[in-house]
Amino acid sequence: xxxxxxxxxxxxxxxxxxxxxxxxxxxxxxxxxxxxxxxxxxxxxxxxxxxxxxxxxxxxxxxxxxxxxxxxxxxxxxxxxxxxxxxxxxxxxxxxxxxxxxxxxxxxxxxxxxxxxxxxxxxxxxxxxxxxxxxxxxxxxxxxxxxxxxxxxxxxxxxxxxxxxxxxxxxxxxxxxxxxxxxxxxxxxxxxxxxxxxxxxxxxxxxxxxxxxxxxxxxxxxxxxxxxxxxxxxxxxxxxxxxxxxxxxxxxxxxxxxxxxxxxxxxxxxxxxxxxxxxxxxxxxxxxxxxxxxxxxxxxxxxxxxxxxxxxxxxxxxxxxxxxxxxxxxxxxxxxxxxxxxxxxxxxxxxxxxxxxxxxxxxxxxxxxxxxxxxxxxxxxxxxxxxxxxxxxxxxxxxxxxxxxxxxx
Amino acid sequence: xxxxxxxxxxxxxxxxxxxxxxxxxxxxxxxxxxxxxxxxxxxxxxxxxxxxxxxxxxxxxxxxxxxxxxxxxxxxxxxxxxxxxxxxxxxxxxxxxxxxxxxxxxxxxxxxxxxxxxxxxxxxxxxxxxxxxxxxxxxxxxxxxxxxxxxxxxxxxxxxxxxxxxxxxxxxxxxxxxxxxxxxxxxxxxxxxxxxxxxxxxxxxxxxxxxxxxxxxxxxxxxxxxxxxxxxxxxxxxxxxxxxxxxxxxxxxxxxxxxxxxxxxxxxxxxxxxxxxxxxxxxxxxxxxxxxxxxxxx
Ligand SMILES: Nc1ncnc2c1ncn2[C@@H]1O[C@H](COP(=O)(O)OP(=O)(O)OP(=O)(O)O)[C@@H](O)[C@H]1O
Ligand SMILES: [Mg+2]
Numbered sequence: 001x002x003x004x005x006x007x008x009x010x011x012x013x014x015x016x017x018x019x020x021x022x023x024x025x026x027x028x029x030x031x032x033x034x035x036x037x038x039x040x041x042x043x044x045x046x047x048x049x050x051x052x053x054x055x056x057x058x059x060x061x062x063x064x065x066x067x068x069x070x071x072x073x074x075x076x077x078x079x080x081x082x083x084x085x086x087x088x089x090x091x092x093x094x095x096x097x098x099x100x101x102x103x104x105x106x107x108x109x110x111x112x113x114x115x116x117x118x119x120x121x122x123x124x125x126x127x128x129x130x131x132x133x134x135x136x137x138x139x140x141x142x143x144x145x146x147x148x149x150x151x152x153x154x155x156x157x158x159x160x161x162x163x164x165x166x167x168x169x170x171x172x173x174x175x176x177x178x179x180x181x182x183x184x185x186x187x188x189x190x191x192x193x194x195x196x197x198x199x200x201x202x203x204x205x206x207x208x209x210x211x212x213x214x215x216x217x218x219x220x221x222x223x224x225x226x227x228x229x230x231x232x233x234x235x236x237x238x239x240x241x242x243x244x245x246x247x248x249x250x251x252x253x254x255x256x257x258x259x260x261x262x263x264x265x266x267x268x269x270x271x272x273x274x275x276x277x278x279x280x281x282x283x284x285x286x287x288x289x290x291x292x293x294x295x296x297x298x299x300x301x302x303x304x305x306x307x308x309x310x311x312x313x314x315x316x317x318x319x320x321x322x323x324x325x326x327x328x329x330x331x332x333x334x335x336x337x338x339x340x341x342x343x344x345x346x347x348x349x350x351x352x353x354x355x356x357x358x359x360x361x362x363x364x365x366x367x368x369x370x371x372x373x374x375x376x377x378x379x380x381x382x383x384x385x386x387x388x389x390x391x392x393x394x395x396x397x398x399x400x401x402x403x404x405x406x407x408x409x
Numbered sequence: 410x411x412x413x414x415x416x417x418x419x420x421x422x423x424x425x426x427x428x429x430x431x432x433x434x435x436x437x438x439x440x441x442x443x444x445x446x447x448x449x450x451x452x453x454x455x456x457x458x459x460x461x462x463x464x465x466x467x468x469x470x471x472x473x474x475x476x477x478x479x480x481x482x483x484x485x486x487x488x489x490x491x492x493x494x495x496x497x498x499x500x501x502x503x504x505x506x507x508x509x510x511x512x513x514x515x516x517x518x519x520x521x522x523x524x525x526x527x528x529x530x531x532x533x534x535x536x537x538x539x540x541x542x543x544x545x546x547x548x549x550x551x552x553x554x555x556x557x558x559x560x561x562x563x564x565x566x567x568x569x570x571x572x573x574x575x576x577x578x579x580x581x582x583x584x585x586x587x588x589x590x591x592x593x594x595x596x597x598x599x600x601x602x603x604x605x606x607x608x609x610x611x612x613x614x615x616x617x618x619x620x621x622x623x624x625x626x627x628x629x630x631x632x633x634x635x636x637x638x639x640x641x642x643x644x645x646x647x648x649x650x651x652x653x654x655x656x657x658x659x660x661x662x663x664x665x666x667x668x669x670x671x672x673x674x675x676x677x678x679x680x681x682x683x684x685x686x687x688x689x690x691x692x693x694x695x696x697x698x699x700x701x702x703x704x705x706x707x
Pocket of ligand 1: 423426428445446447448449450451452453454491599
């Protein structure tokens, strides 16, 4: 069967061996080595209390405003923003509306406290100790979010006031003993232990699967051209749809096997540290498969189409950018709030089932979306392949001495 | 359905460069030879027939099937590219098996064909060798086997004998002749000997045009009266090569016997008109079509 032959070609390729090695190594060093014994219980939790969010956000904004030094992470990179007079004025207006203070009152608060200097390289910034600011009685949470959105826009995005991140940035409160007991009982009762570890597992392996498959897929697809076998394959009877889908399924299957092996060893690992009767072992297979398989599929599909249209090098660059953006953008959130189009979904904790469930619907949408997108992209790849086969399309060269359109012999 | 390929008015461009000019050709059952110098357009024409290229204008039908129906064309065409290569880490028999699977041959059938073809091309002892371990000639033989694996009606082989030793070349010609009994076989070459031994019908191409088409005998007949031999002193040779088309030389002591292709009898000592051979006839054809072939000793 052709499928078996394609699997064999993948199995004997160097990139696949490297893939297995990296996935295995990352799994062992992050998951196995870091999870020996009792799980680490976090000190804080998200409260989602609007008053708490407004209180801490406004204090943070006032501090940054008075120092005129805002820490931002556009696209995941640290950036310190200093505003010009009129932009600073706009931020102040927002601040005054939220606190209900006048300009003079704010300045009084500023001048009544201590101030100190912080060096940033050659620059010095003056910070004020202002304590907690009041919050206006008339401000609603919706209006507050609106104002925060404006501030974020003025700062050019990626600031601490990004509306989607307000809950995660400002509503952490210390955990009480009851909170601790509650999340532990959630872990045992609702997640049957394995569920919690399955999310952590998916979090780690998902990082690999956001980038590693591109190497294997791009190498397989570009092999025909590199080894000058294209014409030989092009003249065979097989339909482009069948050929591309066979290769695609072979890639996805082969690359998912190491992931399944990791799932099995994760279960074995848990059996060593927990009472067997507390564990629902199947949960290590169900959630991670739903979480990781669509991701593997979309990365493989993207790698194939970019390699067919451009080249394997571009496919790797593209995937690297996408992966990097996905894990670094928006201040690199480690857990909570999975959004509709995240490639890599993060949830770096054994606990936090409730937090995870908050974005459950977006998460489900996300994975189904990528699953379908992967299949659609592969169908388009087959169409492009058919065009290349008949000499109607020659691929697009972005680099090299030839012009954009390359005429292949 | 009649077994023939009809090419009407076909042109082909590589970007702005035109590689084929209004080709008209009918190729029937049996061996058909395509002869021409480097860059004449042989490969381009063959790739177009194998549905690898998009032609510009004109039409091509293969056994009644228009070339645009790529899937049907692929099913009935076997193609050996000029620069045949295969995944280097595959074994010879694996490579054939893989390509056979891509041609949609069921497993049991494939197994039989792989063995019989490897035997036919004399690679049976090397079947467990990886492609990268095969010699250049062995690789070409593998190439021939893969083109035949799905028992195609049309076989297109682009310079199949390049790099074969004389023994294998003869073996290969015989194989092609055998194969051509119930198929259309198109062969390109610049080795006139290959054509002489195998093909009845030929076409000569140059600069993207068909210069001449017909049978081998007609080509030879064409050149009758234009091929001479002279016996000249060795020291005149450089000058003679400059002035005439020399297709053969044989040196003895101070004298050289030369074969010359010329419109009229050359003004040289001891010149006699000789019976034309295919090589000379080919050169005459190129020459009479206005190609500059002097200094060539192919
Ligand atoms: N991919 C390409 N892009 C541009 N021009 C090309 C391409 N392939 C071939 N050509 C040009 O088309 C013409 C015909 O080339 P072709 O390869 O068909 O010749 P050929 O008869 O097979 O020569 P040879 O005996 O060397 O194999 C040549 O002038 C060549 O330079
Ligand atoms: Mg050629």
